Amino acid sequence: MNIIVCLKQVPDTETQIKIAPDGKSIVTDDIKWIMNPYDEFGVEEALRIKEKFGGEVTVVSLGPKRVTETIRTALAMGADKGILITDDALEGSDSLAVAKALAAAIKDLEYDLIFTGQRGIDEDQGLVGPSLAEMLGIPHVSLVVKVEVAEDGKSVKVERPVEGQTLVIESPLPALLTAQKGLNEPRYASLPGIMKAKKKPLEEKSLADLGLDPSEFGEGARKLKILEITPPPERKAGKIIEGETPQEKAAELARLLHEEAKVI
Amino acid sequence: MAQGVWTIAEQREGEFRKITYEVVSEGRRLADALGQELVAVVLGSNMKDKAGELAQYGADKIIVADDPRLEPYTTDAYTAVLAQVVMEGDPAILLLGASAQGKDLSARLSARLGVAMAQDCTAFSIEDGNLVATRPIYAGKAYAKVTYVNSLPQMATARPNVMAINEPDTSRSAEVVDAAFNLDDAELKTKVVDIIKDEAGKIDLTEADKIVSGGRGMKGPENFKILEELAEVIGAAVGASRSAVDAGWRPHSDQVGQTGKVVSPNLYIACGISGAIQHLAGMSTSKVIVAINKDPDAPIFQKADYGVVADLFDVVPALTEEVKKYIQE
Numbered sequence: 001m002n003i004i005v006c007l008k009q010v011p012d013t014e015t016q017i018k019i020a021p022d023g024k025s026i027v028t029d030d031i032k033w034i035m036n037p038y039d040e041f042g043v044e045e046a047l048r049i050k051e052k053f054g055g056e057v058t059v060v061s062l063g064p065k066r067v068t069e070t071i072r073t074a075l076a077m078g079a080d081k082g083i084l085i086t087d088d089a090l091e092g093s094d095s096l097a098v099a100k101a102l103a104a105a106i107k108d109l110e111y112d113l114i115f116t117g118q119r120g121i122d123e124d125q126g127l128v129g130p131s132l133a134e135m136l137g138i139p140h141v142s143l144v145v146k147v148e149v150a151e152d153g154k155s156v157k158v159e160r161p162v163e164g165q166t167l168v169i170e171s172p173l174p175a176l177l178t179a180q181k182g183l184n185e186p187r188y189a190s191l192p193g194i195m196k197a198k199k200k201p202l203e204e205k206s207l208a209d210l211g212l213d214p215s216e217f218g219e220g221a222r223k224l225k226i227l228e229i230t231p232p233p234e235r236k237a238g239k240i241i242e243g244e245t246p247q248e249k250a251a252e253l254a255r256l257l258h259e260e261a262k263v264i
Numbered sequence: 265m266a267q268g269v270w271t272i273a274e275q276r277e278g279e280f281r282k283i284t285y286e287v288v289s290e291g292r293r294l295a296d297a298l299g300q301e302l303v304a305v306v307l308g309s310n311m312k313d314k315a316g317e318l319a320q321y322g323a324d325k326i327i328v329a330d331d332p333r334l335e336p337y338t339t340d341a342y343t344a345v346l347a348q349v350v351m352e353g354d355p356a357i358l359l360l361g362a363s364a365q366g367k368d369l370s371a372r373l374s375a376r377l378g379v380a381m382a383q384d385c386t387a388f389s390i391e392d393g394n395l396v397a398t399r400p401i402y403a404g405k406a407y408a409k410v411t412y413v414n415s416l417p418q419m420a421t422a423r424p425n426v427m428a429i430n431e432p433d434t435s436r437s438a439e440v441v442d443a444a445f446n447l448d449d450a451e452l453k454t455k456v457v458d459i460i461k462d463e464a465g466k467i468d469l470t471e472a473d474k475i476v477s478g479g480r481g482m483k484g485p486e487n488f489k490i491l492e493e494l495a496e497v498i499g500a501a502v503g504a505s506r507s508a509v510d511a512g513w514r515p516h517s518d519q520v521g522q523t524g525k526v527v528s529p530n531l532y533i534a535c536g537i538s539g540a541i542q543h544l545a546g547m548s549t550s551k552v553i554v555a556i557n558k559d560p561d562a563p564i565f566q567k568a569d570y571g572v573v574a575d576l577f578d579v580v581p582a583l584t585e586e587v588k589k590y591i592q593e
């Protein structure tokens with residue numbers, strides 16, 4: 001069973017987002033970068049399937065050189081090799097372009113299963129997984145919280161919670177799954193894992209290596225154009241409810257929710 | 265030339281989901297701004313009679329794709345049918361709901377059409393004849409305004425609970441037409457083999473009008489009972505912080521925050537939740553926020569419209585009793 005996991009490097013969740021002077025991007029100077037948390041579930045699931053069926057786990061990421069660190073983290077967790085798609089011409093690409101470059105890098109690899117995160121916690125798009133599956137011509141199931149590969153390795157049965165119900169879905173392989181919280185508890189990289197990761201193969205590919213035309217990528221080729229990035233609307237200062245006892249406070253809160261906020 | 269605003273309806277077992285009315289209503293506003301037609305597309309099995317209802321919310325025309333293989337939803341079948349119908353109809357704007365189904369479908373369909381997609385938008389406008397969408401990014405730590413370049417139809421999904429639903433106008437009617445499509449069984453790779461329903465009456469967090477959430481301050485799973493009692497009285501869903509989920513007190517699907525569900529209810533009551541940045545990111549677009557916490561310095565109070573500094577084990581049961589007075593009125 002050969003498995004590919006797509007990794008996106010995103011700002012740490014603690015990050016306060018600062019808007020750049022151009023008003024169209026964010027300041028990235030002081031950001032601590034992490035693996036998209038949903039991708040950790042993908043790496044973990046891939047490793048568990050490999051432990052059962054054998055095979056190789058390859059992690060693929062597209063981004064600047066700093067992404068090497070995130071790939072190494074996945075290798076330290078136990079993935080076998082990494083591919084970094086990196087090219088100055090990719091800077092500012094939209095989801096469609098990212099999926100196109102990933103598809104070009106993945107199409108000639110041998111794979112049974114691909115994992116992506118259900119969404120990047122940066123731009124909250126959740127487009128790259130299904131788009132990649134479309135470009136590779138394979139089925140996908142998004143938001144999976146349980147994965148069971150059939151004994152013969154030819155199909156997969158997954159659980160996908162949607163509003164109010166959970167769908168149990170079967171798909172032939174190869175297929176792409178987008179990982180959701182609840183799928184598993186990702187392992188930490190062990191010290192020997194970190195040592196070993198340094199020697200694992202990590203290949204870099206440019207757009208030229210992938211036979212792609214740089215003019216179709218990057219800021220200039222964006223089909224989804226960012227006009228402006230703004231801070232969230234300010235919330236007006238709230239009220240601290242007065243009262244001698246918790247009962248009084250509860251009564252006053254209920255009154256305000258009814259009379260002032262009109263939500264009850 | 266691409267013309268008209270199209271909205272994709274979402275139905276389950278023959279009933280439209282609330283998001284459908286939200287999306288059709290918003291579609292009406294955009295169609296009016298453009299001075300163009302609003303089309304609603306309904307996919308399913310035996311939906312033709314029901315489909316006409318969308319006229320009351322603003323649809324001028326309703327296209328129905330009727331096929332037993334379109335119930336229940338599968339990405340494969342819906343994408344195959346919609347790609348054909350959309351290419352044939354050539355709309356300027358294609359709007360879906362940002363539900364689990366709508367996000368999945370829009371992602372695959374946009375790639376098949378080779379067009380840009382804006383996920384989970386909270387506002388739309390028309391500027392110079394083009395769609396401009398506003399979407400929270402970094403789970404609401406910032407907002408991006410986006411538009412489309414050489415990309416038709418302009419595709420977007422609308423966040424549940426945000427778009428106002430039009431007052432149904434029973435005098436309105438619309439032409440209901442059959443969609444023309446070919447659906448080849450060979451394209452249908454994924455199959456729904458079972459559907460496990462949540463316990464009856466449970467409201468999903470992303471659709472809930474009100475949410476009562478508990479954090480580590482709840483001290484244990486058994487204490488969520490007091491939140492459930494309050495939720496029951498006010499008609500709310502129960503959510504949780506990651507700490508409460510990671511402690512195993514609540515299921516993963518209940519987590520609110522940057523790595524959980526991003527929610528926008530009318531009322532969010534945070535009980536025993538400190539207000540870490542990752543939690544705030546997931547609920548700060550709620551209309552009214554209430555925080556109940558015994559620590560006056562808890563960061564949650566900076567986001568709360570109403571703060572109660574007290575022990576939640578005293579306040580929550582008392583609040584449940586107090587709100588009953590208003591609800592019985």
Ligand SMILES: Cc1cc2nc3c(=O)[nH]c(=O)nc-3n(C[C@H](O)[C@H](O)[C@H](O)COP(=O)(O)OP(=O)(O)OC[C@H]3O[C@@H](n4cnc5c(N)ncnc54)[C@H](O)[C@@H]3O)c2cc1C
Binds near residue numbers: 520546
């Ligand atoms: C990568 C990453 C992703 C994360 N994603 C999320 C996410 O999606 N959602 C999320 O919620 N968190 C997330 N977190 C975790 C987040 O950083 C916090 O750890 C978490 O939100 C804290 O949960 P809490 O407020 O319940 O617990 P605590 O911070 O421990 O707060 C408990 C609060 O309860 C109060 N309290 C205690 N007893 C009482 C009482 N009797 N009455 C009243 N108040 C009481 C205390 O004063 C305190 O303020 C993430 C963290 C990381 C690193």
Ligand SMILES: Nc1ncnc2c1ncn2[C@@H]1O[C@H](COP(=O)(O)O)[C@@H](O)[C@H]1O
Binds near residue numbers: 008038115117121123
């Ligand atoms: N630059 C990238 N490199 C590799 N994988 C990516 C990249 N961008 C997105 N993905 C994958 O697609 C998922 C969803 O991301 P997004 O569509 O950007 O929200 C991520 O969790 C990754 O698995």
